[in-house]
Amino acid sequence: MGALQSHLKQQQLLPSTRVQYLAIVERSGEEPVEWLKRRLNARTPIGTVLPYRAAIKHLLMSEHGYTEEEVKSLLPKAKGRPTAFRHALSPELLAVYHTLVDELPEPSRTILTLLPKTGLRIGEICGLADDNVQVIQDFKFPNMS
Secondary structure, three states, X not given: XXXXXXXXXXXXXXXXXXXXXXXXXXXXXXXXXXXXXXXXXXXXXHHHXXXXXXXXXXXXXXXXXXXXXXXXXXXXXXXXXOOOOOOOOOHHHHHHHHHHHHOOOOOHHHHHHHHHHHOOOHHHHHOOOHHHOOOOOOOOOOOOO
16 A cells, blocks of 8 residues: 555645545455445435545556546446535624634634635645745735625
8 A cells, every 4th residue: 555655645635635545445445446336326425425436546546557547437426415515604693703713812713714715624724834825915805795
């Protein structure tokens, strides 16, 4: 699995994602494509199906030498139960959220302020490196209400 670990690191995936993919591959056994096929059904949440599929894709590319196009043809299409979308906060609740967030210490305040304004997940914000951020002088977020 050393080639897979190197491949995942080269893909610049978050460490937590790499750990999950390695755990998925370990569970898949010797026939990863067949294992994946058995897990794809209409009842499985798409949020579970997609990481399974991605982990097996990276395994086939890194350790078995398949190209991305070959993997596309080998793996079954991702099917599953759609993700339940959450409704956005109302303008009133968003104002309450920002009032509460403003009272928090750093770095929590910055992280929680960025969530509704960027659409990033907490792990994505926490994983940002200095060279991932471009500061724009006098930038104002548009009114989100």
